[in-house]
Every structure is written in C-alpha cells, then in structure tokens.
Amino acid sequence: MTEIEGDAVTAPVRQGPLYRIVRGFLRPLVRLVYRPTITGAEHVPMRGPVILASNHLSFIDSVVIPLASPRPVQFLAKNDYFTGTGFRGWVSRTFFTAIGAVGVERGAGADAQAALDAGRGILEHDNAFAIYPEGTRSLDGRLYRGRTGVAWLALTTGAKVVPVGLIGTEEIQPVGAKLPRVRPVTVRFGEPLDLSRHGQATSGRARRAATDEIMSAIHALSGQELAGVYNETPPQGALAKLADRVVPRERI
Numbered sequence: 001m002t003e004i005e006g007d008a009v010t011a012p013v014r015q016g017p018l019y020r021i022v023r024g025f026l027r028p029l030v031r032l033v034y035r036p037t038i039t040g041a042e043h044v045p046m047r048g049p050v051i052l053a054s055n056h057l058s059f060i061d062s063v064v065i066p067l068a069s070p071r072p073v074q075f076l077a078k079n080d081y082f083t084g085t086g087f088r089g090w091v092s093r094t095f096f097t098a099i100g101a102v103g104v105e106r107g108a109g110a111d112a113q114a115a116l117d118a119g120r121g122i123l124e125h126d127n128a129f130a131i132y133p134e135g136t137r138s139l140d141g142r143l144y145r146g147r148t149g150v151a152w153l154a155l156t157t158g159a160k161v162v163p164v165g166l167i168g169t170e171e172i173q174p175v176g177a178k179l180p181r182v183r184p185v186t187v188r189f190g191e192p193l194d195l196s197r198h199g200q201a202t203s204g205r206a207r208r209a210a211t212d213e214i215m216s217a218i219h220a221l222s223g224q225e226l227a228g229v230y231n232e233t234p235p236q237g238a239l240a241k242l243a244d245r246v247v248p249r250e251r252i
Contacts (some may be wrong), residue, residue, distance in 0.1 A: 005013035021074075022098035027067050034172075040189035041058035041070045044162050050192070051124040053150050053214050054164035055143055055157050056132035057221045060173040060180055061166055065098050065130050068187040074122050075130040104165070112252050116149050123157040130164075133214060135251065138169055139166060139175060144231035147251040151210035154193075155201035161214055164189035165221025188221040204250060 009067060017122050030036070037075050044050065052073055054065060082103040083089070096103075102114030102122070104115040109221045121130045131153070133146035167186040173179075193213060230251050 011013055013039050013146060015138075021067065023072065023100075025218050026099075030067050034185055036064075036068060037184070037186040038068050038189075039187075040191075041068070041154075043189045043191050044070050044128070045160060045192065046071050046084040046125050050241060051123065051150065051154055051159050051161045052128060052130040052164050052189075053133055053161050053218065055166055055224065056134050056137040057141070057166055057170040057216050058137060058173050058175075059171050061132070061137070062101070062130075063099060063133035064166065064169055064185065064187060065164065069126055069128065069130075071121045072100060073128040073130050074100040074102055076104045079105055085103060091142045092235045113147065114249070115250065116152060119149075119153050120157060123153060124161045131154070131160075133211060133218070136177075136231055138224075138227075139230060141170065141224060143219055143222060143229040145251075146211040146215040146218075146231055147230070148204075148207040149252040150214060151195065151198070151207040152201050152252065154195045155206060155210060158190040158196065160194055163214060163221055164188065165190070165218055165219035165223070190217050193217060207250070 015062040022085050044052070050101050052065060052069065054061065062075055062077065065075070075098055081101065082093050082094050082157040102118055119129050119131065131150050133150045138144060150161070153159065166185075167188070168184050171183040172181055172185060194211040196215065198210040198213075201207065232251070
C-alpha cells in the first residue's frame with residue numbers, strides 16, 4: 001500500500017483476571033529459571049499509550065516482552081491461535097489470551113490495515129502495545145528494514161515509542177523447536193522516542209523517517225548486523241523486480 005488511511009478504531013481490549021493471574025505467576029517463575037538481564041525498564045512510561053517496538057528473533061519473543069515489561073502489554077497474534085477446536089484449541093486460546101495477545105488476520109492490504117487499527121484501538125485506550133517493525137522474525141539473526149505501520153500508529157495516536165532490543169531469544173526457542181530451552185537472554189529498553197517532529201501520519205515521507213529512527217534505536221540496543229532490506233520473499237521475475245525498484249511499495 002502506498003497510503004495508509006482509515007478512521008475506524010476497534011473497541012478497547014480488556015485484560016481480564018486470567019491475564020493478571022498468569023502474568024503474576026509467570027513473571028517471577030521465568031525470572032527465577034532464566035535469570036534474564038533486563039535493562040532500561042525505567043524508560044517504559046507506566047501510564048498512557050506507549051508502543052514497544054522490538055527486533056524479532058523467535059516465537060518466544062512474544063512471551064519475553066510481556067514478562068519483562070514493567071507494565072501490562074498487548075500484541076497482535078494470528079487468528080489461528082484463537083480459532084482451534086478441541087482441547088488443543090482451548091489450550092492455545094487460553095494461553096494467548098492470558099499473555100495479552102489479540103487475534104487478527106495476517107496479510108497485506110485490508111488485513112494489514114485491520115491489524116493496525118486493532119493496535120490503534122489498544123493505544124487509544126491508554127494501553128501498552130508491542131509490535132515488531134520487521135514484520136516477521138529474522139531467521140539469520142540480522143536486523144531487517146522496518147515497515148512503516150509502527151510509525152503510522154505512533155503519529156496517529158501520539159504514543160511514544162520505546163525501542164526494545166532482544167538478545168539471545170533465538171537460542172531459547174530456535175525455529176522448529178517445540179519447547180523452550182534454558183539459555184541466557186537480555187532485554188534492553190531504550191529511551192522513549194517522540195516522533196511527532198517528523199510530520200503527519202498521512203505523509204509517506206514522515207512515516208519512513210520515523211520508522212528509520214525507530215530501527216536505528218533498536219539496532220543500537222540489539223547490536224545486530226543490518227540486512228538493509230525487508231524481511232520478505234524477493235519479487236520473482238524480471239518485471240516484478242524492475243517494478244519494485246522503479247516504484248517501491250510501502251511495507252506496512
């Protein structure tokens with residue numbers, strides 16, 4: 001999409017007693033077992049809307065961030081985790097609800113905007129929202145170029161962005177591993193970024209500049225090698241490659 005528009009705001013997402021019970025139980029347990037190194041937690045505002053923008057190395061990142069954050073935080077997860085049937089479906093639905101996940105359809109176009117609107121609804125009710133600007137986890141450990149949806153959220157809602165650098169989570173649960181392993185992990189929270197100086201959310205240039213500032217802050221925290229490209233399947237065919245180079249699409 002070259003423009004991100006839309007005024008629809010989803011209803012507020014309530015964090016029920018199950019979320020508070022699981023968070024209260026898992027936080028001390030995880031810290032006892034993994035003994036994570038957490039720095040900069042004081043940078044996370046305890047009130048008002050805030051976006052936690054993080055690098056993405058493992059499935060377990062979506063568990064690590066809520067448990068490391070000093071305040072409750074929500075994030076988006078694919079709807080498949082909430083729609084399963086039988087005992088397995090119940091376990092999946094209960095677990096993801098308990099850690100603050102909000103189900104959305106994943107994809108491009110309308111699905112991408114619907115996901116951003118879900119995040120906007122969370123922020124406009126003064127909650128904390130976690131997002132991975134790379135779009136999907138890095139399989140080679142490099143930090144990929146950020147998609148501009150995170151900037152649209154920040155510029156639309158006025159929320160501050162706290163960059164987050166995760167180190168070592170890919171060793172806890174590598175791709176293909178069903179169960180997490182005990183490995184050292186570091187979570188670094190950076191100073192909040194006020195991106196309003198870049199301009200309005202309707203400006204593609206403002207969204208790109210704000211996103212680049214966020215990714216630069218994440219890079220300073222994570223120390224990853226920069227990939228310099230988006231984390232996606234390259235365009236196939238000579239015409240597709242030429243079109244992507246001549247008229248680059250905005251990745252949201």
